[in-house]
Amino acid sequence: MAYKVDHEYDYLFKIVLIGDSGVGKSNILSRFTRNEFCLESKSTIGVEFATRTLQVEGKTVKAQIWDTAGQERYRAITSAYYRGAVGALLVYDITKRQTFDNVLRWLRELRDHADSNIVIMMAGNKSDLNHLRAVPGEDAQLLAEKEGLSFLETSALEAFNVENAFQTILLDIYHIISKKALAAQEAVSTTGLHGTTINVANLSGDMNKRNCCSN
């Protein structure tokens, strides 16, 4: 994608929201990007986007977040949705067991369609509804460890941990990127990376090429 470089940010990271219908993806998005929450929100049809620019370790990072209908397994837009995504927030609803059981299906979808280096955070949303809890935090913690995911419980309604969840994803991505950027810098020339959009897919491509040539 040929995004015009604007000098308002150092990095542009695409993050996708996934998870079953009704778990609160759109409200997590609006909480993070506009600090809004809507109890009477409609189901998402098609794709929606929002961005927010924030600081990560002194760098200006623009997070471009994609949101889609939870039910879209048959997606007409699957490949475009995951293309270039460097992070994923996989959301389930702590009051609905089935949305947690489906986490594995979403992980499979990520494996099938997203870049293998994608940073994944699992979020147990609606933590404000603790009295209706159907998924114990320990179960989720176990699954997260087993699958190598970060994990937080969030509440878009109470603005609890939403910021934290995205900050964690962005920091993880930033660390991976800067490590790879360093390696790539050594390998390729010393063209400045400042102000350039970087995504994991391209970098890992470069890395592979380098490995290939050096072998």
Add this chain to the structure above:
Amino acid sequence: MAPAPIESTLPESSSASSPYVPERSEAENRRFKDLRSVQWRINLGILPSSSSSSSIDDLRRVTADSRRRYAGLRRRLLVDPHPKKDGSSSPDLSIDNPLSQNPDSTWGRFFRNAELEKMVDQDLSRLYPEHGSYFQTPGCQGMLRRILLLWCLRHPRCGYRQGMHELLAPLLYVLHFDVEHLSQFKNSPDSMENENGSHGNAFKLKSLDELDPEIQTIVMLSDAYGAEGELGIILSEKFMEHDAYCMFDALMSGAHGSVSMAEFFSPSPAVGSHTSLPPVIEASAALYYLLSLVDSSLHSHLVELGVEPQYFALRWLRVLFGREFSLADLLIIGMKFCIDNSKLDKGSEDDAASSFGILSSPRGAFIQPWQFNVTLFEIFPSCH
């Protein structure tokens, strides 16, 4: 915007055509103009076209038949697993019990339906939440739920897809609106006073022919003693669910030469498609082509940014602009793309252009061709 209220006063010989002499031709074609729910049923091919000199009795008979079909469907597909109290049917308990693994058992079907219902409810609970007054009432939710459930059971290959609920909602709404409107008209004590100068029962006229043709039509459409009796009342609160199902089914299947909306939810190419793309992607591509003709700089800007047309068109197409316009505006414009495949009359075109500037702007011009027929495939046969 609400349809024009039904005129209850007679024009005082101000118009050239006497209101007592029904004008055939154009007026006849649009005789249900203010009764959107009737007009849409004609346009969707559920009721016979008003131009084909169909009588009110014809309309009533077709209406009754379509309702019978829906009632049959409901009896057949909505499952009540509990054995009847009167013991008329004695189920084989080795198959029909709640723990049965047999998918064809009554309980197996019951649980499958319950799953589907859960999925549908997930969206229905979020349907026009701001219009809580009607769409969120238990009665309306129940009708919407049964209609979607039955349609999905009838079309298992398509199943339920998010967005279908928002295609159905305006259909039920126009029925509800007209029924309400009609009941107000009928209950209004002085609705006929001006015509017959008496305070007696409005419908006990010397002759029906003395009435304004529009009112005549309404009276005959809602007369419980006409053809097919109660089942033939064209605007009937009792059968709104039946009628909405028929409209939804026609819209989804693309009856009467319009686009099949169900295709926009399908991941596989349409029959006869040369592009081997899912229909919704094919239509999105056609839209981009249209844009390139009308506003090439915007088109190339979007392409340069890597914006694929389906990012926005998916939603436009799946819910027929239901998210782009308010419900009231949607009834005038949005559904027109698909349902009103007859030509717009000049009056409503002006109406639409003035109530939202979009159609008079250059950007809006590119959806203009949709006004007459949403079939992008017809506009661009090469894409088909």
